[in-house]
Amino acid sequence: MNPTVEAVTQRIEQRSAATRRDYLARMAAARKKGPHRGALSCGNLAHGFAACGKEEKQELRSLIKANIGIVTAYNDMLSAHQPYHDYPDKIKQAIREVGSVAQVAGGVPAMCDGVTQGQPGMDLSLLSRDVIAMASAVSLSHNMFDGGLMLGICDKIVPGLLISALSFGHLPFIFVPAGPMPSGIPNKEKARIRELYAEGKVGKDQLLDAEAASYHSAGTCTFYGTANSNQLVVELMGLHLPGSSFVNPGSELREQLTRAAAQHVTRITDLGSDYRPISEIVTAKSLVNGIVGLLATGGSTNHTMHIIAIARAAGYLINWSDFEELSSVTPMLTRIYPNGQADINYFQRAGGMAFLTRELRDAGLLHNDVETVVGRGLDMYTKRPTLDDDGKLTWVEVGQESLDDDVLRPCSRPFSDHGGLKVLDGNLGRAVIKTSSLPEDIEPVTAPAVVFTDQHDLDAAFKAGKLDKDCVVVVKYQGPKAIGMPELHKLTPPLSVLQQRGYKVALVTDGRMSGASGKVPAAIHVTPEAVDGGLIAKVRDGDRVKVDFLTGELSLLVDEQELAQREPESIDLSDSHFGMGRELFGNLRASFSGAEQGASVLFKEDSEYGEQ
Incomplete structure (x- = not known):
């Protein structure tokens, strides 16, 4: 391991010893209650499966078949989340095929900073992360579930879902992305039109034409903002199926990855022999892996708040000095807009997550002794998913060289020797x-x-x-x-x-x-x-x-x-503070912690955050 990465990790663990110990004790107590449906009264359980089919009711009565809760951030106004419209049915069918049950536990709000920027609604954006965490916790509070699938992509949504999942840390969770939209007009051209409009040299119609040619279909926006940073960080933390972050919506590979995630979560519940609760996956080492990946790719600075809040939900105290010290030894391996002209699809074609993960791991910048949803270590995350000649999902090795050095490079030839x-x-x-x-x-x-x-x-x-x-x-x-x-x-x-x-x-x-x-x-x-x-x-x-x-x-x-x-x-x-619903959030707004404490209303400020 790189000595600086090791030292930062150890410092986080030492700083967080008491809070992490308390968190794990709570999760152990929750696990002792067993499959929670067993604690429900007959009336409780009957309410919980009343709308299920006859076969599913019987399976849920037996208490030996996994019931997977789906929490979805679907809406069809957000391009990134529109593909989720039929995921629940697909997931239920895939899980039914392996003898288990899935239910939609609930939905959470999902807003888009791209729509609200410069508008009053943007004032609710950061607050929405903690609202999503609370809404997701309500969804999971029925004691009906043995595991969860989290359907979310964009800015505050994935962090909110992850914070709530960690509150149910005795359960396994897999995060299921939907993928980026195909590339639109070049990012350089979009930026040029924006600057011309700012100078009054082009009109609003031309600006709208350029924006519509960039954000043009279902899928995540292709620039490397918070949404795509979310996907990269969560995959490096071992909460995605390997290589699933940046596969386009509607493709057969995306369909197969979704099915595989649905079926796999049933295998890692406490009802089976490969129990993988999220509390054992999200550790100081996996959090540092996520930070290193973010820094190596020039990801969103929003994660200097989100990762801190996520860590706090798992009992860890992280501060900005940890980010800076990791940045000093993390090479910049990508040039993705706005750090370059290529978008996330170019990164995917150049070698994507498999190439990036292998490079960082082999350079001693990622902890390999971590648990993931698919097993111990990062070996599977250095391979890319593909379909074989029979259409079966499999994972294969990626080449030793990047397929586009202008977008993705090895650690031996980085764009920069620090993380930016x-x-x-x-x-x-x-x-x-x-x-x-x-x-x-x-x-x-x-x-x-x-x-x-x-x-x-x-x-x-x-x-x-x-x-x-x-x-x-x-x-x-x-x-x-x-x-x-x-x-x-x-x-x-x-x-x-x-x-x-x-x-x-x-x-x-x-x-x-x-x-x-x-x-x-x-x-x-x-x-x-x-x-x-x-x-x-x-x-x-x-x-x-x-x-x-x-x-x-x-x-x-x-x-x-x-x-x-x-x-x-x-x-x-x-x-x-008023209009567009902002008056409803006054009490929450007043409870925000500082930015370096995660800008959260969920956790009290701790003096340990500022300690080195």
Whole structure:
């Protein structure tokens, strides 16, 4: 093992000894109750199988056949989740063929940041992760199930499903993806049209044509944002069938992978001889594997919060310093948009997850002594699924060379010798910055601040020419407790244009930019946030701000005595707390932990998070 990866893993285990011990004790107590249907009264059980067929009722009465709960995030407004429309029937049939039963335990909400970005609904996006976890827990609370299949793909959905599954950690779970849509117009062309629109050089019709040609069919968006990062991380944690992350919807291979996942989960319940509960799969080692894979591919910075929250659900305490230290030894092996021009389908064709996993494992960057849903170790995850001549699902070795060096490379010839994630620290607080998508010749930025408290005001300032200068754009009061920490994607095109015009520009915000962040240096997730006493609340126009991603400094260069006399900027956030359902989430919003604690309403803040 790489000594740094080993050291970080051991530090997480030591820091988390008490919380992990408590978690495992709870899971052991839950297991002792046996197949939970046996604890139900006759009336309880009759209610639970009333809608089943005669044969299924008999099997559920016997208490010796597995009953698999399906939790689905299906809706047909989200392209990524539309393929799930007939998965329950397919899963039930596949499970019936091996003598077990499946029931849809429940559905969870699934929203799309791509639809809501820049809109009031985006303020509910991060909150939806914990709402999904709670809704999924309600779905699984009926004590009817011996295992679960989780149907979810996108940004907050998979983390929410995983957090809830870990609350039922005595059960096995397999996560079942649906795959990315086929490639649309080149990402470079899409970005060009967006920037032209920001400059007023093309109209809305042309912009919509470009967007519709990119997001054009059922399946996950093909850029490497949070949705595809979810799939990669979950597979590297051993919760997918090997190689199932990026197979297109509707293909025969995708159909066979779904059937195989459905049937396999019945074999790893406590009713059989190969019991594989999720509590034994999600360990410090598997979490570190997920982080390393994320860093090696330039994945979504949203996971600097999601993985922390997921880890907490399993009794582990992870912080940003762990991410940064792992990043320092993790080579960048991919160039997938926005870190390059290729999309996720190109990555899949170049060798995909099998090639990536083998490279990272053989370089000592992944723990191989881990449990997965298919067995111990990562051997199966270094093979790709395919159909043989008889149409039977099988897994085969991938070649020793990438099929496209512009997209995927071995550890011996990486795009970079580090993972492209840096923690910034200074009097402005702590933040993360994604350096993997920055131009190679870019330098740190120290410049006067231009301050906004609403992302929509930036566009007006840009169009008025007020940003045509070297500047650090500060967008504050965007954090979890303030307004729910919405994505700020709409800032990217105008800031990119300023950069192209030759200005030195950077962004500092207590909001999010996620996996779609681009070539402008962006210090994001600033914590403490403005509404929680962070110094970012005191930044004024003209203050010099330093964003140094080489030394890791994030500082407001204003005399300390002057700062002590300043009052935080007074701001009325009520417009962001009402409308589009936001008024229903006030109590949850006020309960958010800080970004480095996972930005969660489910877990209390622990002092151990900040310990090295």
